[in-house]
Amino acid sequence: MNIDWQAFLLTAQLAGLTTVILLVLATPLAWWLAHSQRPWIGWVEALIALPLVLPPTVIGFYLLLLFAPESGPGAWWFSLTGEPLNFSFTGLVIASVIYSLPFATQPIQGAFSSVSSGVLEAGATLGASPLDRFFRLVLPLSRRGYLTAAVLVFAHTLGEFGVVLMIGGNIPGETRVISVALYEAVETLNYGSAHTMAAILLAFSFVVLLVVYALNRRFSFRLGSGV
Amino acid sequence: MAVLRIDLEKNLGDFSLQITQALNIHTVLGVLGNNGAGKTTLLRLLAGLDPIERGVIEFGNSTWLDSNRGIFVPPHKRRIGMVFQDARLFPHLTVEGNLNFAADRAAGQLLPRTEVISALGIEGLLPRTPEGLSGGERQRVALARALMSAPQLLLLDEPLSAVDMGYRVELMPYLRRVIDRFHIPTVYVAHTLDELTQLADQLLVLREGRCAALGSVTEVLVQLDLPEVASREQASSIITAQVTSHDLDYQLTSLTLGGQSLSLSGLVAMPGADVRVRVFATDVAIALLKPEGISIRNVLPAVVTAIRVDGASPFADVLVAVDGQSLRVRMTRASLDELNLTESQPVFALLKTASIASD
Known part of the structure; x- marks a missing residue:
């Protein structure tokens, strides 16, 4: 039996790194989306939500063009680092961040919106500055949103296939993630290792979701209810 | 301050x-x-x-x-x-x-x-x-x-x-x-x-x-x-009086108000202390003569200082001064006309009950 542990490790690295980057990146974005009154906010929201509906190959195709070392961002990156973005781990991370962005922003934005302004006003009258209120009130009151975002992003990146295939290819230790390794095992009629990899992925996903739901129940104080 | x-x-x-x-x-x-x-x-x-x-x-x-x-x-x-x-x-x-x-x-x-x-x-x-x-x-x-x-x-x-x-x-x-x-x-x-x-x-x-x-x-x-202060349930005035003694048997407290004595129930205060009592306007009545044979114990000489009549209401508001303190009285317009009250007229204010306002 031939299990591609390297692919597992790479997938975990990719999903973990994407999750961390997205939680940080989505925080100001979600705050802005939750509180901005500008009329064109809908355009931004639609743009961010695109990966939810677009076929991954479409995103992969455009990213392939953008990442190409001949022009645009790809050329800039190439001149900066001497490495192409296409068919590299860095390229995969950037693609995953774009591909999973809505899975991070939407739960966090929802959580921010449900933190009552009344509670924040109370914080202000008690001497908490805006930043203080954000870290000590908004963030803890939004932890369910963050948990949901983290799990969705991680799981979504885990299952990423089309985008990876378009811009990453199948380089062991660099871009060959578990879904690609699984695909290859099936293509080469190596059903034994395909079974094992699929079963591990299935079990892992189930356990993660189980933990999330259990945690969610424990954190089930009413969010932003202003009690 | x-x-x-x-x-x-x-x-x-x-x-x-x-x-x-x-x-x-x-x-x-x-x-x-x-x-x-x-x-x-x-x-x-x-x-x-x-x-x-x-x-x-x-x-x-x-x-x-x-x-x-x-x-x-x-x-x-x-x-x-x-x-x-x-x-x-x-x-x-x-x-x-x-x-x-x-x-x-x-x-x-x-x-x-x-x-x-x-x-x-x-x-x-x-x-x-x-x-x-x-x-x-x-x-x-x-x-x-x-x-x-x-x-x-x-x-x-x-x-x-x-x-x-x-x-x-x-x-x-x-x-x-x-x-x-x-x-x-x-x-x-x-x-x-x-x-x-x-x-x-x-x-x-x-x-x-x-x-x-x-x-x-x-x-x-x-x-x-x-x-804002004239509703039927809330119209009232606050008077300050001094506690003189408690009657434990009848559970009444005697107070003095400009030489007049006043007795109220439910007060907790040491003799000698000044208390502010809130008197509801509907708990005060006006008599032209000192009444006899009446259950109301508090009969205070007073002078009418202001009268306000609102034609749209059956009630009228009268202000009387008891030893320099203003007492608000609510009565019907009919009573007001019957008594023929005028400003600076001496009358008697009859207090039924009062509640403590604050110490």
């Missing part, structure tokens, strides 16, 4: 608030007004929670707002303590965590923590989360939390309005104790007079965003042209 100088102008749709006053806050300044009179708007402006186009707010020596000089001190730097109608406790923290949140950010001298906790009787609630607390408990915690931030000014926005009727009576002594013990200048917004007669010494009456009256509670209560 603290001086709060305000010059505010705020427009909100078809409502506008326009107040220019120097408010001397001895202990508690009560703000009274109907719904939509601008009470909460005023309080939120004092706290700095809402933007304003033009205005000045000076508290003591500090300027919180001066639109001409571009000064706006944000709420977290004003050193205020605010209690909202809904307690707004932090749901992710315990009661103790809520108090710590305030104490950690307090500027200046902290109030002694154990004293705050015991004054509000929340010792047993400290480890609990806000979710499990009753409405009255939440407001007590909210008040304790506000005190823990060592405020220079307390702003109370109808703190009893979201609390069940029965609990309001329970909460009053806590409010009283906080006011007496910590001596923090307080602005107390309410839409019923009951709380204010018990807690406030000064009264600001708001009507449609304007100041309709400002003065001591005693003075404002007897302004006959103020509908």
Whole structure:
């Protein structure tokens, strides 16, 4: 039996790194989306939500063009680092961040919106500055949103296939993630290792979701209810 | 005492608030007004929670707002303590965590923590989360939390309005104790007079965003042209009298009021102490001659000082002076005409009952 542990490790690295980057990146974005009154906010929201509906190959195709070392961002990156973005781990991370962005922003934005302004006003009258209120009130009151975002992003990146295939290819230790390794095992009629990899992925996903739901129940104080 | 100088102008749709006053806050300044009179708007402006186009707010020596000089001190730097109608406790923290949140950010001298906790009787609630607390408990915690931030000014926005009727009576002594013990200048917004007669010494009456009256509670209560203090249930006056003795057998307390003796039930005060008693206008009757053979024990010589008749109402308001103190009387217009009362006419005021206003 031939299990591609390297692919597992790479997938975990990719999903973990994407999750961390997205939680940080989505925080100001979600705050802005939750509180901005500008009329064109809908355009931004639609743009961010695109990966939810677009076929991954479409995103992969455009990213392939953008990442190409001949022009645009790809050329800039190439001149900066001497490495192409296409068919590299860095390229995969950037693609995953774009591909999973809505899975991070939407739960966090929802959580921010449900933190009552009344509670924040109370914080202000008690001497908490805006930043203080954000870290000590908004963030803890939004932890369910963050948990949901983290799990969705991680799981979504885990299952990423089309985008990876378009811009990453199948380089062991660099871009060959578990879904690609699984695909290859099936293509080469190596059903034994395909079974094992699929079963591990299935079990892992189930356990993660189980933990999330259990945690969610424990954190089930009413969010932003202003009690 | 603290001086709060305000010059505010705020427009909100078809409502506008326009107040220019120097408010001397001895202990508690009560703000009274109907719904939509601008009470909460005023309080939120004092706290700095809402933007304003033009205005000045000076508290003591500090300027919180001066639109001409571009000064706006944000709420977290004003050193205020605010209690909202809904307690707004932090749901992710315990009661103790809520108090710590305030104490950690307090500027200046902290109030002694154990004293705050015991004054509000929340010792047993400290480890609990806000979710499990009753409405009255939440407001007590909210008040304790506000005190823990060592405020220079307390702003109370109808703190009893979201609390069940029965609990309001329970909460009053806590409010009283906080006011007496910590001596923090307080602005107390309410839409019923009951709380204010018990807690406030000064009264600001708001009507449609304007100041309709400002003065001591005693003075404002007897302004006959103020509908805010004239409702059938609330119209009243406050008189100060001295306790002379208690009759334990009949459970009555004797008081003197300018040489006249007065007997009331339900008073707890040492002989010699001055007490402020609130007398409801409907509990006072007027007689032209000293009545005999009547169950009412309190018959005080008085002089009519003002009469107000509203043709649309069956009732009339009469003000009489008893030893220099104003007593508000509500009677029917029919009685008024029958007695043919005129100003400066000597009469007798008959008091049925009275309740204590404040110590």
